[in-house]
Amino acid sequence: MEVVRPAYLPDPALDAAAMEAMQRDIAADATFADDHGLAPDAIRVDDRIEAGESVEPAQATLDGDGPVVAGVDQAFREDEAVSVAVALRGGRVIERAVGRAPLEIPYVPGLLAFREGSAIVDALESLSVGPDLLVLDGSGRIHYREAGIATHVGVLFDAPTVGVAKNLLCGTPVADVEGRYLDAGERVGIEANEEVETCPAGTTIGHFYQSRQYDHPERRHVNPLVVSPGHRVATGTATDLVAATCAGYKLPEPTRLADAAVGDVTGE
DNA sequence: GCGACAG
DNA sequence: ATCTTGTCGC
Numbered sequence: 001m002e003v004v005r006p007a008y009l010p011d012p013a014l015d016a017a018a019m020e021a022m023q024r025d026i027a028a029d030a031t032f033a034d035d036h037g038l039a040p041d042a043i044r045v046d047d048r049i050e051a052g053e054s055v056e057p058a059q060a061t062l063d064g065d066g067p068v069v070a071g072v073d074q075a076f077r078e079d080e081a082v083s084v085a086v087a088l089r090g091g092r093v094i095e096r097a098v099g100r101a102p103l104e105i106p107y108v109p110g111l112l113a114f115r116e117g118s119a120i121v122d123a124l125e126s127l128s129v130g131p132d133l134l135v136l137d138g139s140g141r142i143h144y145r146e147a148g149i150a151t152h153v154g155v156l157f158d159a160p161t162v163g164v165a166k167n168l169l170c171g172t173p174v175a176d177v178e179g180r181y182l183d184a185g186e187r188v189g190i191e192a193n194e195e196v197e198t199c200p201a202g203t204t205i206g207h208f209y210q211s212r213q214y215d216h217p218e219r220r221h222v223n224p225l226v227v228s229p230g231h232r233v234a235t236g237t238a239t240d241l242v243a244a245t246c247a248g249y250k251l252p253e254p255t256r257l258a259d260a261a262v263g264d265v266t267g268e
Numbered sequence: 269g270c271g272a273c274a275g
Numbered sequence: 276a277t278c279t280t281g282t283c284g285c
Binding site: 074076107108109110112115116137138139142143144148149163165166167168169170195226 | 272273274275
């Protein structure tokens with residue numbers, strides 16, 4: 001893949017005010033409407049995984065039909081960030097790419113892309129396929145300036161992206177989910193509030209999505225995913241697409257596989 | 269000043 | 276995110 005908006009490369013040397021200013025520009029350039037030619041129905045997961053079988057990584061097959069979805073995830077060592085992108089077609093791995101970058105700034109809520117972004121760019125630049133959709137770890141439009149890491153990366157490459165987070169950064173759920181049991185498949189809208197300074201309060205900027213749930217509400221329950229559009233995807237579609245990439249686990253397959261891959265790149 | 273806060 | 280083993284429950 002190729003960066004098409006180099007002005008938005010996440011330079012960790014910028015001061016916070018400059019980072020925030022860049023995010024406002026990115027949000028203005030982002031498209032929170034469908035512009036991707038992807039149909040959730042066209043996305044397939046590996047049926048062997050859905051059946052609970054263990055699957056060996058498939059050999060690279062760059063040819064074929066059907067949309068390509070890539071998951072991206074990061075892990076950290078001493079003072080470097082490692083990012084891995086895993087591209088899937090029909091639920092099978094067709095390519096993996098690794099990227100690295102020194103860790104130069106601490107984690108600051110709202111400025112995540114400036115800490116991890118360089119490693120992600122490094123990984124995606126070495127990816128030979130241009131995925132029809134990128135699934136990033138973290139928020140997209142659910143962000144103080146509607147420019148979370150999924151939106152930032154999407155605009156950098158002008159690629160359709162969605163963000164999948166495990167926790168809510170900002171915004172207000174339209175229904176109380178606190179300790180409430182959501183059935184698998186349920187979604188609850190997340191609306192912008194005063195924390196989101198770039199759009200009117202009440203705008204739907206994402207969803208809680210219950211990708212997986214236990215059968216008995218009494219004791220244990222799974223926390224829902226936090227899904228939001230990154231770039232070139234509408235809010236409802238973002239959740240539809242993420243739902244289509246899930247295969248019985250809490251995390252979407254692209255994310256799970258990127259997670260595992262970055263794990264053993266970082267590990268042994 | 270206090271609270272909230274992706275990874 | 277990361278430091279880290281076993282363990283309770285379905």
